[in-house]
Amino acid sequence: xxxxxxxxxxxxxxxxxxxxxxxxxxxxxxxxxxxxxxxxxxxxxxxxxxxxxxxxxxxxxxxxxxxxxxxxxxxxxxxxxxxxxxxxxxxxxxxxxxxxxxxxxxxxxxxxxxxxxxxxxxxxxxxxxxxxxxxxxxxxxxxxxxxxxxxxxxxxxxxxxxxxxxxxxxxxxxxxxxxxxxxxxxxxxxxxxxxxxxxxxxxxxxxxxxxxxxxxxxxxxxxxxxxxxxxxxxxxxxxxxxxxxxxxxxxxxxxxxxxxxxxxxxxxxxxxx
Amino acid sequence: xxxxxxxxxxxxxxxxxxxxxxxxxxxxxxxxxxxxxxxxxxxxxxxxxxxxxxxxxxxxxxxxxxxxxxxxxxxxxxxxxxxxxxxxxxxxxxxxxxxxxxxxxxxxxxxxxxxxxxxxxxxxxxxxxxxxxxxxxxxxxxxxxxxxxxxxxxxxxxxxxxxxxxxxxxxxxxxxxxxxxxxxxxxxxxxxxxxxxxxxxxxxxxxxxxxxxxxxxxxxxxxxxxxxxxxxxxxxxxxxxxxxxxxxxxxxxxxxxxxxxxxxxxxxxxxxxxxxxxxxxxxxxxxxxxxxxxxxxxxxxxxxxxxxxxxxxxxxxxxxxxxxxxxxxxxxxxxxxxxxxxxxxxxxxxxxxxxxxxxxxxxxxxxxxxxx
Numbered sequence: 290x291x292x293x294x295x296x297x298x299x300x301x302x303x304x305x306x307x308x309x310x311x312x313x314x315x316x317x318x319x320x321x322x323x324x325x326x327x328x329x330x331x332x333x334x335x336x337x338x339x340x341x342x343x344x345x346x347x348x349x350x351x352x353x354x355x356x357x358x359x360x361x362x363x364x365x366x367x368x369x370x371x372x373x374x375x376x377x378x379x380x381x382x383x384x385x386x387x388x389x390x391x392x393x394x395x396x397x398x399x400x401x402x403x404x405x406x407x408x409x410x411x412x413x414x415x416x417x418x419x420x421x422x423x424x425x426x427x428x429x430x431x432x433x434x435x436x437x438x439x440x441x442x443x444x445x446x447x448x449x450x451x452x453x454x455x456x457x458x459x460x461x462x463x464x465x466x467x468x469x470x471x472x473x474x475x476x477x478x479x480x481x482x483x484x485x486x487x488x489x490x491x492x493x494x495x496x497x498x499x500x501x502x503x504x505x506x507x508x509x510x511x512x513x514x515x516x517x518x519x520x521x522x523x524x525x526x527x528x529x530x531x532x533x534x535x536x537x538x539x540x541x542x543x544x545x546x547x548x549x550x551x552x553x554x555x556x557x558x559x560x561x562x
Numbered sequence: 563x564x565x566x567x568x569x570x571x572x573x574x575x576x577x578x579x580x581x582x583x584x585x586x587x588x589x590x591x592x593x594x595x596x597x598x599x600x601x602x603x604x605x606x607x608x609x610x611x612x613x614x615x616x617x618x619x620x621x622x623x624x625x626x627x628x629x630x631x632x633x634x635x636x637x638x639x640x641x642x643x644x645x646x647x648x649x650x651x652x653x654x655x656x657x658x659x660x661x662x663x664x665x666x667x668x669x670x671x672x673x674x675x676x677x678x679x680x681x682x683x684x685x686x687x688x689x690x691x692x693x694x695x696x697x698x699x700x701x702x703x704x705x706x707x708x709x710x711x712x713x714x715x716x717x718x719x720x721x722x723x724x725x726x727x728x729x730x731x732x733x734x735x736x737x738x739x740x741x742x743x744x745x746x747x748x749x750x751x752x753x754x755x756x757x758x759x760x761x762x763x764x765x766x767x768x769x770x771x772x773x774x775x776x777x778x779x780x781x782x783x784x785x786x787x788x789x790x791x792x793x794x795x796x797x798x799x800x801x802x803x804x805x806x807x808x809x810x811x812x813x814x815x816x817x818x819x820x821x822x823x824x825x826x827x828x829x830x831x832x833x834x835x836x837x838x839x840x841x842x843x844x845x846x847x848x849x850x851x852x853x854x855x856x857x858x859x860x861x862x863x864x865x866x867x868x869x870x871x872x873x874x875x876x877x878x879x880x881x882x883x884x885x886x887x888x889x890x891x892x893x894x895x896x897x898x899x900x901x902x903x904x905x906x907x908x909x910x911x912x913x914x915x916x917x918x919x920x921x922x923x924x925x926x927x928x929x930x931x932x933x934x
Contacts, residue, residue: 460669464727467634468683468734469660478682482673 315542318535325532332536342520342537349517352434352506353499359439360495361488364446371447372454386444394441398508401437402428429511437509438502445498446491453487493552497545517541585613585770586647586737588633593642595628595794602628604794606642610738615764615771617781620791621817627742629791630774634740635659646737662731662739662769666746668723670715676726677702677711683734701729704766705759721752725759732767741773745780757784778818782806790814807861812934815859822865822903823934824858824877836933841899845875848929857934862906864930867893867913868923876925879903881918895924 322332336342371382389397404410405427412424427433461483465475481488503518510516515523517537524534588610595603603625610616618626631637632644635656644652651659662683663669670679680701684694702711705725715723724744731739741760745753761784764771775781781788782802790797790805790813798810809815812823826838826845837846838856847858871878879895882902891912895903905924916922 458667458669458672460665460667461671463634463636463656464663464665464669464730465671465682466657467636467659467661467663467740468686468731468736469657470682470686471657474686479671483671485673 318538321531322535322539332532336533336536336540345515345517345520352431352516353496355435356438356442356499357492357496360442360446361491364443364450364491368447368450368454372451386447390444394504397441398437398505401509405433428509429513431514433509434506434514437505438499441505442495442498446495449490449494450487453484457483489552500541500545584735584737585768587612588738589645591643593632593639595632596640601794606796608789608799610770610772613768613770615784615786617773617775617785617788618791619775619778619781619788621776624791625794626774626791630740630742633772634661634663660736662736664727664731664741664744666743668727670723670726672715675712675714676707679726680730680733687734697733701733705729720748721756724756728763732763738770743774760784808932815934820862820904822860822862824901826856826858829856840877841897846928847931849932855934858931859934860926860931862904864926865905865924868925871923872925874925875928876923878921878923881916881920881922884916
């Protein structure tokens, strides 16, 4: 059996599975977007000229960008301790990463609701201490959505960062210190750039996941901070306008595709000459 | 190509007055290092002179790298005191000592070009932009990497990467350069070239070099003095010639190359040194020190072959093996009493008709034998 045949035989089942469960349905969605209710690009025109849909798309991009920024920043600190800390610190971090991982996204969203709502634990406590007279609005808005999504997505950013930090040549850091660079400078000019690929990878994973988030924004946004996945759900199950839902889905997919292509270009290692 | 570059560059570089006036003297007093109950280093005291090229030599686990890490400031010493030009630096962190370091795996910054790597320590020292540019250009030329300045380390060969590491470590004229087995990942020919390069850089910069290796020939070829470590202890500190020809003990003698050891009986000092008996013959040595052990050592290259018993020191032995190695030929002999001997003879001077199993005499000058 030649190498190419073996590759094909081994990859075949996976390709067939992806084709059947992903590509075929997606082509179906694309067809709806140009055939329902009548053939043509009318639904795209409608989607891109509807101020409601545009505002949801802009809000989705804004939330996803902020969530990516906060998740990767928080994950960088967590990973730093996980990879380079003492054994006790490592264990603590592992528990902090793994335990939320085992709890469903739904439970976690309700957990944040219990903590942050107007009559939730945090507001009650701050009011009982006399720090606040009126409760702070921490959920049913973008803030709540960002907190919930960031919390959910941090572990996904930890793993690419951890692999980048583990594969880093320790001696390069020693060399930098040996040449008189302060710890802050070694971190800024050597450590962070040497983990840049991990940072980009983590950002990509988080951003793509965040774009499709449904449960967390639905619960913590309380219908006031609708993101694109929730909008698509509304157009399919409540309004219903399948053609428009399909067009918005395709716009979302294209946005993800363009983003992936851009990041791949940035992440491509410099070609040695 | 590389070799020819070296020649032209070393020629043009000489006499530019870039001798390092900051070359420092390092003193170690009773340095010890413990990991739990294990003594990695035990009571090391030595002085590394200004502009000296000192090699720390020893097998793996001998403590030589631990000592280098203590010098650099990456490892704290458990005991002892470290001084730099007389100033106590025992507790000074690595970044304040700012000794140049060159590592086995090059340890270049992969996200920076060759020029940016070399500029890094200069920028750390806040040198002016113009000076950084000038110095980087000088260093790139000095290590023969002209035209490679804009490449990243991944685009360079192993030897070129090690040149970048050397240039980066020397760019800011550190008082001391520490090299931790820098060439052990390179093949033999390239290693020879890099040794020439390091010797030249030492001569031209005048910086104090401390070089760690487990390769004896590298240590002998490069250093002004060699410090030999074993089991965390300093075994001997002397010039290459002295450690090779007058080793302080059996470990040093055996670590620095092949050596023949003859157990003598009835050893007694005499006017000219000492004499004793070996398998019925009388053996004399010019130096009597250490003769109480009765173990006489002779390097293989000082032994000469002859068909009949020569005048002076000689032993009779049977030829076990004749191993042709090109420029020299190695002979494995066994004396009548069963002591194994190794001889190293220039192939051009080899007597004709040496056969396995033949009996032959191996002699040596009195002054080339020493007691261990």
